[in-house]
Amino acid sequence: xxxxxxxxxxxxxxxxxxxxxxxxxxxxxxxxxxxxxxxxxxxxxxxxxxxxxxxxxxxxxxxxxxxxxxxxxxxxxxxxxxxxxxxxxxxxxxxxxxxxxxxxxxxxxxxxxxxxxxxxxxxxxxxxxxxxxxxxxxxxxxxxxxxxxxxxxxxxxxxxxxxxxxxxxxxxxxxxxxxxxxxxxxxxxxxxxxxxxxxxxxxxxxxxxxxxxxxxxxxxxxxxxxxxxxxxxxxxxxxxxxxxxxxxxxxxxxxxxxxxxxxxxxxxxxxxxxxxxxxxxxxxxxxxxxxxxxxxxxxxxxxxxxxxxxxxxxxxxxxxxxxxxxxxxxxxxxxxxxxxxxxxxxxxxxxxxxxxxxxxxxxxxxxxxxxxxxxxxxxxxxxxxxxxxxxxxxxxxxxxxxxxxxxxxxxxxxxxxxxxxxxxxxxxxxxxxxxxxxxxxxxxxxxxxxxxxxxxxxxxxxxxxxxxxxx
Numbered sequence: 001x002x003x004x005x006x007x008x009x010x011x012x013x014x015x016x017x018x019x020x021x022x023x024x025x026x027x028x029x030x031x032x033x034x035x036x037x038x039x040x041x042x043x044x045x046x047x048x049x050x051x052x053x054x055x056x057x058x059x060x061x062x063x064x065x066x067x068x069x070x071x072x073x074x075x076x077x078x079x080x081x082x083x084x085x086x087x088x089x090x091x092x093x094x095x096x097x098x099x100x101x102x103x104x105x106x107x108x109x110x111x112x113x114x115x116x117x118x119x120x121x122x123x124x125x126x127x128x129x130x131x132x133x134x135x136x137x138x139x140x141x142x143x144x145x146x147x148x149x150x151x152x153x154x155x156x157x158x159x160x161x162x163x164x165x166x167x168x169x170x171x172x173x174x175x176x177x178x179x180x181x182x183x184x185x186x187x188x189x190x191x192x193x194x195x196x197x198x199x200x201x202x203x204x205x206x207x208x209x210x211x212x213x214x215x216x217x218x219x220x221x222x223x224x225x226x227x228x229x230x231x232x233x234x235x236x237x238x239x240x241x242x243x244x245x246x247x248x249x250x251x252x253x254x255x256x257x258x259x260x261x262x263x264x265x266x267x268x269x270x271x272x273x274x275x276x277x278x279x280x281x282x283x284x285x286x287x288x289x290x291x292x293x294x295x296x297x298x299x300x301x302x303x304x305x306x307x308x309x310x311x312x313x314x315x316x317x318x319x320x321x322x323x324x325x326x327x328x329x330x331x332x333x334x335x336x337x338x339x340x341x342x343x344x345x346x347x348x349x350x351x352x353x354x355x356x357x358x359x360x361x362x363x364x365x366x367x368x369x370x371x372x373x374x375x376x377x378x379x380x381x382x383x384x385x386x387x388x389x390x391x392x393x394x395x396x397x398x399x400x401x402x403x404x405x406x407x408x409x410x411x412x413x414x415x416x417x418x419x420x421x422x423x424x425x426x427x428x429x430x431x432x433x434x435x436x437x438x439x440x441x442x443x444x445x446x447x448x449x450x451x452x453x454x455x456x457x458x459x460x461x462x463x464x465x466x467x468x469x470x471x
Contacts, residue, residue: 082102107346212258240340
């Protein structure tokens with residue numbers, strides 16, 4: 001099989017590397033594409049898109065392959081694989097970085113930290129840049145420097161017709177607006193240009209752990225602590241068991257516990273003052289908050305969510321951390337069977353909330369906390385074990401229903417989250433997104449995602465997920 005104008009590598013089921021090439025981060029996803037087109041550059045991506053359209057092939061687009069729903073791979077279609085395209089070029093004087101569409105956040109942090117710079121990225125370094133950025137981009141730096149999309153200055157995009165356009169505030173501004181939160185619905189982004197900020201290379205960062213039985217007290221304290229926190233302080237609450245990392249004493253491994261992980265995007269001394277009350281609260285099991293290389297902090301959780309394990313997520317925005325919400329979280333967080341399963345809660349606000357709600361397609365500007373319920377099991381723990389973990393996640397989400405703010409972070413939607421949840425993620429922006437979709441992808445060729453159907457004002461705007469294109 002050949003693709004006209006394509007100079008990358010084509011992989012089919014007959015090749016020895018086919019199974020590894022089709023594998024994605026979530027080992028529960030097992031799809032068999034007809035063709036995997038590993039692209040060396042933008043020209044290869046454009047050639048692959050044109051080939052797919054000419055042969056009416058299902059299209060999946062792979063950046064980092066880290067999306068829990070597994071949208072980076074499809075059955076009996078073509079995977080346009082950007083994973084070889086991982087270059088990062090930093091302009092330290094201009095404080096910008098040009099990042100190819102297959103790069104991982106570890107690639108970005110590695111290059112930018114050489115210059116003492118960073119932009120808001122994910123909290124796991126093997127997360128793909130493209131997927132996280134196009135969905136919004138939440139991370140430890142967001143309260144100080146905004147979401148990833150708030151730092152996006154421009155993007156190079158291969159359209160559904162195989163053309164190449166530049167999207168920015170000055171060129172194709174409608175597309176640029178939609179790319180900042182609307183996911184991969186509008187084209188294949190082959191490179192991003194991000195604004196960078198002085199961060200590190202050493203930051204005050206790390207988790208503090210308390211015993212699970214202290215969860216209610218810790219969350220009630222954290223509610224007030226987070227509300228009063230300076231923008232420089234990013235924090236994530238983790239509930240589950242203590243991960244068996246080398247830095248953690250063995251006697252604590254797999255012990256049920258709550259942790260508050262912090263990263264202070266400023267001077268270490270200022271950071272010490274900002275976290276003093278947190279470190280002194282109650283009786284911590286372990287305090288790992290310390291001056292740390294930013295790159296090390298960003299990769300610290302990598303081994304707790306490796307490639308190949310099976311993952312199932314449920315998520316929602318929270319209206320707040322009322323006493324009843326805290327009780328619901330404490331009652332359900334430790335009821336899962338797997339020691340690998342966990343729940344994480346992100347504190348937003350700060351710079352995220354100061355961006356006007358209609359400035360980008362990301363729709364959760366007024367949310368203070370987002371919670372994600374992560375059921376995890378090993379590949380050989382299928383059947384009843386997997387069913388029990390997924391059932392726990394659903395029960396937990398249902399218990400949070402009275403405390404939901406409305407809305408959900410689109411990057412946290414799993415494969416069984418239906419179109420109503422996609423609408424929930426985009427909110428009132430869905431009509432405008434559908435109009436942009438109609439301009440750049442009127443046939444809905446890019447639908448193997450949390451899909452937005454092309455439409456005009458007043459028309460139906462939600463599409464089917466991972467289904468045949470709307471020809």
